[in-house]
Amino acid sequence: MDDNRYLADLLFDSDIKDFEYYEERYQSRGLKEGVKVTRLAPSPTGYLHLGVLYSALINRMAAGKDGVFYLRIEDTDKKREVEGGLEDIVNGLISFGIVPDEGYLPDGERGEYGPYRQRLRRDIYHSAAKRLVLAGLAYPCFCTEEELEVTRKEQEAKKVRPGYYGEYARCRSLTTGEIKKKLDDGAPYVLRLKSPGSEENKVTFTDAIKGKIEMPENDTDIVLLKSDGIPTYHFAHAVDDHLMRTTHVIRGDEWISSVPVHLQLFRLLGFKPPKYAHIAPIMKSEGGSKRKLSKRRDPEAAVKYFSEQGFEPRAVLEYLLTIASSGFEDWRRANKDADIFDFDLRLNKMSQSGALFDMDKLLDVSKNYISRMSTEAVLSSLLCWAQKYNASLYDRLSSDKAYAAAIFSIDRDIPKPRKDIAKWNEAAEFISYFYDDTFAPQYELPENISSAAAVEILERYAEEPCLGGDKTQWFDGVKRLCVSLGYAENTKEYKAEPDKYKGHIGDVSAVIRTAVTGRRNSPDLFEIMRILGKDRTASRLKAAAEYFKK
RNA sequence: GGCCCGGUGGUCAAGCGGCUAAGACACCGCCCUUUCACGGCGGUAACACGGGUUCGAUUCCCGUCCGGGUCACCA
Numbered sequence: 001m002d003d004n005r006y007l008a009d010l011l012f013d014s015d016i017k018d019f020e021y022y023e024e025r026y027q028s029r030g031l032k033e034g035v036k037v038t039r040l041a042p043s044p045t046g047y048l049h050l051g052v053l054y055s056a057l058i059n060r061m062a063a064g065k066d067g068v069f070y071l072r073i074e075d076t077d078k079k080r081e082v083e084g085g086l087e088d089i090v091n092g093l094i095s096f097g098i099v100p101d102e103g104y105l106p107d108g109e110r111g112e113y114g115p116y117r118q119r120l121r122r123d124i125y126h127s128a129a130k131r132l133v134l135a136g137l138a139y140p141c142f143c144t145e146e147e148l149e150v151t152r153k154e155q156e157a158k159k160v161r162p163g164y165y166g167e168y169a170r171c172r173s174l175t176t177g178e179i180k181k182k183l184d185d186g187a188p189y190v191l192r193l194k195s196p197g198s199e200e201n202k203v204t205f206t207d208a209i210k211g212k213i214e215m216p217e218n219d220t221d222i223v224l225l226k227s228d229g230i231p232t233y234h235f236a237h238a239v240d241d242h243l244m245r246t247t248h249v250i251r252g253d254e255w256i257s258s259v260p261v262h263l264q265l266f267r268l269l270g271f272k273p274p275k276y277a278h279i280a281p282i283m284k285s286e287g288g289s290k291r292k293l294s295k296r297r298d299p300e301a302a303v304k305y306f307s308e309q310g311f312e313p314r315a316v317l318e319y320l321l322t323i324a325s326s327g328f329e330d331w332r333r334a335n336k337d338a339d340i341f342d343f344d345l346r347l348n349k350m351s352q353s354g355a356l357f358d359m360d361k362l363l364d365v366s367k368n369y370i371s372r373m374s375t376e377a378v379l380s381s382l383l384c385w386a387q388k389y390n391a392s393l394y395d396r397l398s399s400d401k402a403y404a405a406a407i408f409s410i411d412r413d414i415p416k417p418r419k420d421i422a423k424w425n426e427a428a429e430f431i432s433y434f435y436d437d438t439f440a441p442q443y444e445l446p447e448n449i450s451s452a453a454a455v456e457i458l459e460r461y462a463e464e465p466c467l468g469g470d471k472t473q474w475f476d477g478v479k480r481l482c483v484s485l486g487y488a489e490n491t492k493e494y495k496a497e498p499d500k501y502k503g504h505i506g507d508v509s510a511v512i513r514t515a516v517t518g519r520r521n522s523p524d525l526f527e528i529m530r531i532l533g534k535d536r537t538a539s540r541l542k543a544a545a546e547y548f549k550k
Numbered sequence: 551g552g553c554c555c556g557g558u559g560g561u562c563a564a565g566c567g568g569c570u571a572a573g574a575c576a577c578c579g580c581c582c583u584u585u586c587a588c589g590g591c592g593g594u595a596a597c598a599c600g601g602g603u604u605c606g607a608u609u610c611c612c613g614u615c616c617g618g619g620u621c622a623c624c625a
C-alpha cells in the first residue's frame with residue numbers, strides 16, 4: 001500500500017489534484033431521464049470526410065433537441081496532426097448545419113465541461129492515472145520499441161496471441177527499487193494498466209445498434225499514458241466521457257473490439273460506463289469487393305468534394321440518413337416539408353452492416369431536394385456556391401438577378417416541379433443558352449426535316465412569333481403555322497395519316513427549339529422565349545435560318 | 551491466424567415461424583406530351599450454401615463459405 005503511494009509520488013507532479021476534485025467540479029448534468037448526451041470526438045489528423053460527417057449527423061440526431069451534443073477534439077497524436085484539419089472539420093460541420101450544443105466551436109469553447117481539447121486536459125488524465133497507480137492498477141513500463149518488437153516476434157513464432165499481457169508483461173513485476181533506479185537514470189516510460197482481467201472470462205454488453213455482444217475479457221496491459229505523458233485514446237475516452245457525462249457513445253464500429261478494454265477501464269476507475277452504439281461505416285466498392293471509404297484513396301470521401309461539386313448540404317444529409325436509418329425514406333414521403341432534424345432517429349433501427357456509397361441515389365435525393373426549393377432559395381444558394389467555385393457564373397448571375405430568377409422559376413414552385421439540377425456545378429451548362437456569350441448552338445434537325453424545310457419554318461415563324469399573349473395563344477399560333485405549311489397540328493393526326501403531311505407539330509417545335517436554344521431538349525419553349533425577349537428570339541431565329549441555308 | 555460483427559434483387563432496404571418476399575435508386579417498356587424533365591402504369595431482378603428444430607423456415611440453432619472490422623506509445 002505504501003509502495004503504491006511511493007510510486008505515485010515518484011511518477012506524478014506534486015500539484016496533481018485528487019480525482020475527487022474533478023468529480024466535484026464536473027457535476028452530473030441533471031438532465032431528465034432518457035435524455036441523451038452524445039458527442040463527436042474527431043482527431044485533426046485529416047480533413048473533414050464523409051465518415052466523420054456521418055457520425056456527427058447521427059450523434060446530433062440521437063441527442064435530438066432536448067439532449068446535448070458536444071464536440072471534443074482528440075488532439076493527442078501530434079505526429080499525425082494535419083495543418084488546418086481542425087478548422088476544416090469544425091467549420092465543415094457547421095456549414096452542413098450540424099451544430100454542436102457545446103464543446104470546441106469556431107468562436108471559442110462553449111459549455112461547463114471543458115476544456116474540450118484533450119491537449120488541455122493533461123492534469124485531469126494524470127489525476128485519473130494517479131488514482132489507478134494508488135490502487136495498484138497501473139505501473140510504469142520501460143520497455144523499448146525494440147524489446148516490444150522482439151517479444152512480438154517471439155509470440156508470433158509460438159503462435160500465441162501478440163500483446164503485452166501475463167508473462168509477457170515484463171515491467172509488471174519491476175520492484176519499486178528498480179523503478180526508482182530507472183527513473184533516476186531518466187529512462188523514458190509509459191504508464192500501463194495492470195489488467196486484472198483474464199481471457200478465460202467473458203464480458204457481455206448490449207450495443208444499441210448491434211445488440212448483445214460477448215467477448216473475452218481484456219487481459220492486456222494497455223498503455224494509459226504515452227511516454228510524453230499524453231493519454232491514449234482508450235484512457236482519454238474513459239476519463240472524458242465520464243467527466244463530460246456522456247450517456248451514449250456513438251462511434252464507428254472499428255471500435256467494437258476495444259469495448260472490453262473500455263468497460264474494464266470504466267470499472268477500475270469507478271465510473272459508470274456509457275451506452276455504446278457502433279455504427280457501420282460507409283463503404284466503397286472496388287474490384288468486386290467492398291471496403292471502408294478511405295479519406296486517402298477516395299476523393300468523394302472528402303466533404304470538400306461535395307462542396308466543390310455544389311451539392312446542397314441538406315441533400316447530402318438526407319442521403320446519409322437514407323443510409324443510416326431504414327425508416328427515414330418513409331418518413332420523408334409522409335413529411336415532405338419537415339426539417340430532417342425532426343426525424344426521430346432510432347439507434348436500434350440503424351443498419352448493422354456497411355452500406356456502399358451510392359452516387360446515383362445521392363444524385364436522386366439532391367435533384368428532389370433542389371426541385372423543392374423556392375426560386376429565391378435556389379438563387380441565393382447557387383450564388384453562394386458560384387462565388388466560391390465559378391466566378392464567371394457568379395458575375396453573370398449577379399449582374400441581373402431578376403433575369404436569373406426568371407430562368408430558375410420555370411416550372412418551379414408548383415406541385416410537380418422539374419428536376420433538372422442535382423448539384424450547382426450543373427447549373428452553368430443548364431442555363432447557358434439564356435446568355436448570348438455562353439450560347440453555343442449545336443443545331444440539330446429531326447430526321448424528316450430538311451434544311452430547306454427548316455428555313456421555311458423559321459422564316460415563317462419569325463414573321464409571327466406570337467409572344468405577346470399567354471402560352472395557349474402562342475401554341476395556337478404554332479398550330480396555325482403547322483397547318484399553313486402542311487404539318488399536322490397534333491401527333492395523332494399525323495400518325496393516322498402520315499402521308500398527308502410533311503411532318504407534325506413536334507417537328508416544327510423541334511426546329512424552333514434548336515434555333516432558340518441550340519439544343520434538342522429544353523424546358524418549355526414559350527417560357528424560354530418570353531425570358532429571352534422578342535428581339536433576341538428574333539435574332540436567334542434569323543441566325544439559325546442563315547445556318548441552315550448553307 | 552485469434553477474437554468480434556455481418557450476409558434478402560446491381561445498390562439501399564422492409565420482413566422477426568405460415569405473405570404471390572414491401573418500397574426506393576438504377577435499368578427496360580408503355581402512357582401522357584411540341585422535346586426533355588415531371589407524372590402515371592408495368593417489367594427484369596433477391597432470401598450465400600449444407601445440415602438440423604418444426605406440420606411449416608428468409609425468419610430459430612449448428613457448420614461451411616464469403617465480406618467487413620480489430621489485434622500500436624493511431625485515433
